[in-house]
Amino acid sequence: MGAWGGRRRGPVVGLVGAALVAVLGLSGCTTGESIAATGGPGAVEQTTQAPAKPSAKVTATPAADAKDVSPGGPITVAVADGALEAVTLTNPDGKQVKGELAADKKSWAVTEHLGYGKTYTWAGTALGTDGKSVALAGSFTTVKPKRTARASLNTGDGQTYGIAMPVAVVFDAPVKDKAAVEKAMTVTTTPVNEGAWAWLDESTAHWRPKEYWKPGTKVEVAVDIYGVDLGGGTYGRDDVTSAFTIGRAQVVKADTKTHRMLVYRDGVQTHDFPASMGLESDPGRVTKSGTHVVMSKHATYGMTNPKYGYENVVVPWAVRVSNNGEFVHGYAGSIPDQGKRNVSHGCVNLAPANAKIYYDTALVGDPVEITGSTQQLSKADGDYYDWALSWDKWTSMSGAAN
Structure with missing residues (x-):
């Protein structure tokens, strides 16, 4: 009995010890979270991959190969999922056009007018969030007008005028697209004076307030017609501005x-x-x-x-x-x-x-x-x-x- 019992007890002890070693071995290389995530002991552990970071997406306005572009703009470059590293726009003579990069490096814009009937070439790079550079390239061509027209103002910088003074813009050619031209002409007043443009004939537009000007009003007039289609193939030749004051009543x-x-x-x-x-x-x-x-x-x-x-x-x-x-x-x-x-x-x-x-x-x-x-x-x-x-x-x- 004692001998049999000893032989029987030995294997039992060995099995228990082996099981304990197995459990201890498992707990030493797998956390409780891993067990829960993988369904318990003995399951295969899985690893989650981080999503890939996107590359830079660069948009030039106007786009490559664009024709009949207004030289008055807008001429811009914008980037998504990245930042602009460098942008240049070059005229046919190899001269770089003046431009400005935004503080956040997400956009760049031309700060001078382009010429009529010329081809301009983009160059530059943007760095994407994936750490890779994307090139900016391509060319576009500005419109070549049949003719250009000038505008003149009846008000002068630094002058003081009476409370009934109209702002008169006179073009040296008929304006066919009056709505488009009117959008390019602004009158800014401080304080606000309600007013509106009216076309007195085919080449003359006046702005007047609804009532007499408020005394002391500061007025800024901007006739931004460069690059604007006046209609019939005629484009604005130059922008014209004026800043003046309304005097006493x-x-x-x-x-x-x-x-x-x-x-x-x-x-x-x-x-x-x-x-x-x-x-x-x-x-x-x-x-x-x-x-x-x-x-x-x-x-x-x-x-x-x-x-x-x-x-x-x-x-x-x-x-x-x-x-x-x-x-x-x-x-x-x-x-x-x-x-x-x-x-x-x-x-x-x-x-x-x-x-x-x-x-x-x-x-x-x-x-x-x-x-x-x-x-x-x-x-x-x-x-x-x-x-x-x-x-x-x-x-x-x-x-x-x-």
Whole structure:
């Protein structure tokens, strides 16, 4: 019994010891998490691969082989999943175009205008998040216009104008695509003054506020037409800009029936002058009713009207208020009639001393509101008839509305 029992017990002990060694061996090379993840002891351990990082994706605008590109832009390069290392754009003469790389190196943009009818070549690289470089290459060609047109502004940098001053843009060729050109013209005001563009003819656009300008307004005008298709194969030749200020609020109110001309400064009447205006019995001499705008000032001016038989009659302190020959000016010859009768050929006559007082206060852009006559200011009276139009009529003349 003892011998058999000893032989029987030995193998049992050996089996238990082997099992214990196996368990201890397993626990020494596999964590509890691995067991749970792989289904327990004896399962095959799996390894998860990290996703590959993407390569850089470079987009050039315009794209390679693009034709008839506007030289005014936009001309840009952008990258996704990476950063730009270097970008160059070279003209046909091998000269690099000026450009600027964004601080985050995600984009690059041209900072000067390109030329018309030229081929430009891209070069450069972008480094992707995968650590590999991607090349930028290709060429594009800018449009070659049939003709180019210039634009000019009626306002000058650093000048101060009156509260009725319109912004006038005059093109030296007809504009067929007025909507596109209007989008390229902006008027920025501080403080905000509501206003709109209107096309007075095929080559003239004016911007005016809905109401008179707020005194002290800072105005910046940008006519960014370079590279813009004006229609019919005509493109803008140059950009034009202007920055100016609106001055104090001075308004003239002249009444052909009372024969008086009153001056108001910031809402307060400052002067009341006797005046003589256009002779009502002659349709060719009537001073037009409506809001005129001071256009220019002349210490002396020679008046000529062949129809009425006078030439180069020099008058003092002449302030032009329309392009139909209407001025506010001094004229000693009509002093006996001033304040009593209208005898002029359409101008507002004042005594020379009074004309000098008014001349010294006037700014180009001041409104001169004339009432009482039998004729109204209109398009036939020249450039600055803007205020003769209602706001609804004005906005109906925009490029977007036509």
